[in-house]
Amino acid sequence: MPRSGANDKPDLGLADAAWEQKDHNAHGSLKRIGSVATPHFDESRTREEFRVIKRHLVSRISAAPEYAARNPRTILVTSASPKEGKTTVTLGLAMSFMFEQDVRVVLIDADMRSPDLSRRMGLGGELGLLDFLEGNGLEARDIVYPTSVKGIFAIPAGLPRITAPELIASARMQQLLDALLQGMGESGFVVMDSGSVLSCSETISLASHAGQILFVATKGQTKRADIDEGLGRLHRQAGPIDETRASMVFNKTSRSQSAVRYSKKI
Amino acid sequence: MAGSIFNILFDELQRIWRYRWLVIGIAALLFTAAAAYIVRIPNVYEASAQLFVNKETPVSAAAHGVSLVGENFGSSYVVQKTLLNDKNLRNALVRLNPQAASMDQAALQKALAALRAKIRIDPDQGDGFIQIHFQDADPVRARDVVQLLLDQFIAANITRNREELRRAGEFLDQQIVSYAAKSRAADDNLMAFARAHPRVVSQAGPDAADAATDVANAQSAYSAALMARQPTAAPARDDSQVNALRARIATLRTEYTDQYPDVVAAQRQLTALLAAQSAVVPEVQQEVAAEPTSVREARGALAAAQARLRQARQGPPPSPRDAEWADLKKRSAILRGNYEEMLSRREATHLSEAVYADKNSGKYQVTSPPVVPPLPIGPNRRLYLLLAAVAAFGIGVAAAYLRGSINGIFVASRELEEAFGLPVAGTVSLEKAWQTGRLTGAGRSLLTLAIVITLIGPAAILTVSRYMAARPFAGGDINSVQIDLRQANTGILPRDQAK
Numbered sequence: 001m002p003r004s005g006a007n008d009k010p011d012l013g014l015a016d017a018a019w020e021q022k023d024h025n026a027h028g029s030l031k032r033i034g035s036v037a038t039p040h041f042d043e044s045r046t047r048e049e050f051r052v053i054k055r056h057l058v059s060r061i062s063a064a065p066e067y068a069a070r071n072p073r074t075i076l077v078t079s080a081s082p083k084e085g086k087t088t089v090t091l092g093l094a095m096s097f098m099f100e101q102d103v104r105v106v107l108i109d110a111d112m113r114s115p116d117l118s119r120r121m122g123l124g125g126e127l128g129l130l131d132f133l134e135g136n137g138l139e140a141r142d143i144v145y146p147t148s149v150k151g152i153f154a155i156p157a158g159l160p161r162i163t164a165p166e167l168i169a170s171a172r173m174q175q176l177l178d179a180l181l182q183g184m185g186e187s188g189f190v191v192m193d194s195g196s197v198l199s200c201s202e203t204i205s206l207a208s209h210a211g212q213i214l215f216v217a218t219k220g221q222t223k224r225a226d227i228d229e230g231l232g233r234l235h236r237q238a239g240p241i242d243e244t245r246a247s248m249v250f251n252k253t254s255r256s257q258s259a260v261r262y263s264k265k266i
Numbered sequence: 267m268a269g270s271i272f273n274i275l276f277d278e279l280q281r282i283w284r285y286r287w288l289v290i291g292i293a294a295l296l297f298t299a300a301a302a303y304i305v306r307i308p309n310v311y312e313a314s315a316q317l318f319v320n321k322e323t324p325v326s327a328a329a330h331g332v333s334l335v336g337e338n339f340g341s342s343y344v345v346q347k348t349l350l351n352d353k354n355l356r357n358a359l360v361r362l363n364p365q366a367a368s369m370d371q372a373a374l375q376k377a378l379a380a381l382r383a384k385i386r387i388d389p390d391q392g393d394g395f396i397q398i399h400f401q402d403a404d405p406v407r408a409r410d411v412v413q414l415l416l417d418q419f420i421a422a423n424i425t426r427n428r429e430e431l432r433r434a435g436e437f438l439d440q441q442i443v444s445y446a447a448k449s450r451a452a453d454d455n456l457m458a459f460a461r462a463h464p465r466v467v468s469q470a471g472p473d474a475a476d477a478a479t480d481v482a483n484a485q486s487a488y489s490a491a492l493m494a495r496q497p498t499a500a501p502a503r504d505d506s507q508v509n510a511l512r513a514r515i516a517t518l519r520t521e522y523t524d525q526y527p528d529v530v531a532a533q534r535q536l537t538a539l540l541a542a543q544s545a546v547v548p549e550v551q552q553e554v555a556a557e558p559t560s561v562r563e564a565r566g567a568l569a570a571a572q573a574r575l576r577q578a579r580q581g582p583p584p585s586p587r588d589a590e591w592a593d594l595k596k597r598s599a600i601l602r603g604n605y606e607e608m609l610s611r612r613e614a615t616h617l618s619e620a621v622y623a624d625k626n627s628g629k630y631q632v633t634s635p636p637v638v639p640p641l642p643i644g645p646n647r648r649l650y651l652l653l654a655a656v657a658a659f660g661i662g663v664a665a666a667y668l669r670g671s672i673n674g675i676f677v678a679s680r681e682l683e684e685a686f687g688l689p690v691a692g693t694v695s696l697e698k699a700w701q702t703g704r705l706t707g708a709g710r711s712l713l714t715l716a717i718v719i720t721l722i723g724p725a726a727i728l729t730v731s732r733y734m735a736a737r738p739f740a741g742g743d744i745n746s747v748q749i750d751l752r753q754a755n756t757g758i759l760p761r762d763q764a765k
Contacts, residue, residue, distance in 0.1 A: 053692035220284035224674030
């Protein structure tokens, strides 16, 4: 399947004008502006660490064939088990994209079991992904929330539903992703914060849409058997998992293990 | 290479550090348990006594050469080898614990081994002193065991000596009776033969064998007389040549008379040699010429014996009657000699009993009675506690390492790459302020520490207090305790008698 083009997909209400960080939706109601809270992100080391991850992803985009099955700008952040730091990595990655010129990033909180991203951005309880996927007359722009950071938008998880896995696996999810990418153009990225592979079945569905998968493993915590099983599930149910599509992030390491050896607070 | 080893070590240390609270918890629990056990180990006291094995008592010296018992009888070597034999230990064990008498063989051997393990003997260094040590948690018991061993050993040795000598005496008595009967029978046979064959008895010539024996005895006596004749202080001028000639002359005279040519020639050579030594010629001549009476008598006896031997050899062969008469005489003489030998040995046995089977013989002397120092010799609780701490920490580390290995956690990004073949896009350092849990890392550490202290604190305080409360044994009391071992009929010695 060729990569989604800019002209053959519906925009779902995400015309260029929608990316202006408006405070009101199409019905005129006030949108709550989310905030991106990443403590100590001013630490130069942390910035550099996320820059390294970002460069890795961008290089993959450049190296990907034009007609790849999945758009490499769609990035899924997941892990084998909960509490590995997926949301933190998602936020850090988004903040790293902030420094890029004319880049738009949409953060999707797809962790239906523990929607930490929505909560940390102050969008808990707002209409979000599940509401859109269920229909209800919502358009995509109704669930895309501007944030306090320029160029970064957020889609909260929405009100919880028991049918969340099926909704995420529906074709409307793919349409949403295509619309987001089409709306943002070549400078846009979609970063999805999902649940852990071994605890959330919808993560497999999300992975089937993702062009790149960041698999987070925590130092001294994640067990080898869990990673083995998680990668195995993704490989069997969400397409091949190889080095061109999946990469790992080693989280909560000590500073001595950081790829960034020299840094200072600025 | 060194860098990779360092990396591996660093990774393993991180793996263990990940479970540091497991290490602390296990180490604390194990150390507390070990400390409680160590404190409960009873004090060990060591009783010592010194035994002197007298190699030669005055009595044994007086009986030297007469007693049947040799010098090594009951030596310190024998003491060291026999003090801890099963018999002695069993007797001591039964005295300490009468129930041991009804133990089966396996239990008895086990009890003996346990008792033997507590006994140490400092061997004799050549001076005859042997030290016996016994360690026990009960100082009274320790002292009494040493005393028991000493008593047991001395009594057993004396009893054994007495028994052996008694058996020897019985054997000799039997042999004496037997030989007396045989000797009387031989004498009777001899007298009967003499009455039946008086002519054979009266005409019996000298027996060749007897004559040869007489010649040998006479030669020995003559040589002894010659040796006794020589001056005790040899003059400085006597050289080896003179002595050799004198020895040759003496030898020749045992076989021949002074008129034998060889004797005459030898004497001439000696005279010439002595004459050459002008300063001593008169003296030597006088010495050679003046023979003592004893030498002359011995030479005469030798000549007579040699004449009888020649007569016996030149005479007609003995008749059967003569041979029978000679056999009867010889048998009678042999039996009489054996009988007299048995009598002398019986007397020696009586003397040996007096020397070695008497408990007051002085062979074994307790030079230092059993004493117990007031301070215990063990256990070394400080050392044990140190070892327990090291062992507990080591086990904790091992448990942490084992848990890390079983869980298969990762402590380095290169481990991730090697394990799954996927690239590691990057690492993210831990920023404590990012932690969104209810408790931060420091909070969790403090909570864990509080739990550990709560768990082991009382036990540690109890351990230390009990250790500090340990009092040394009051030696003055034990040394004043009088214990009658004959009343020890309730197993353990009567500690309740201690005042």
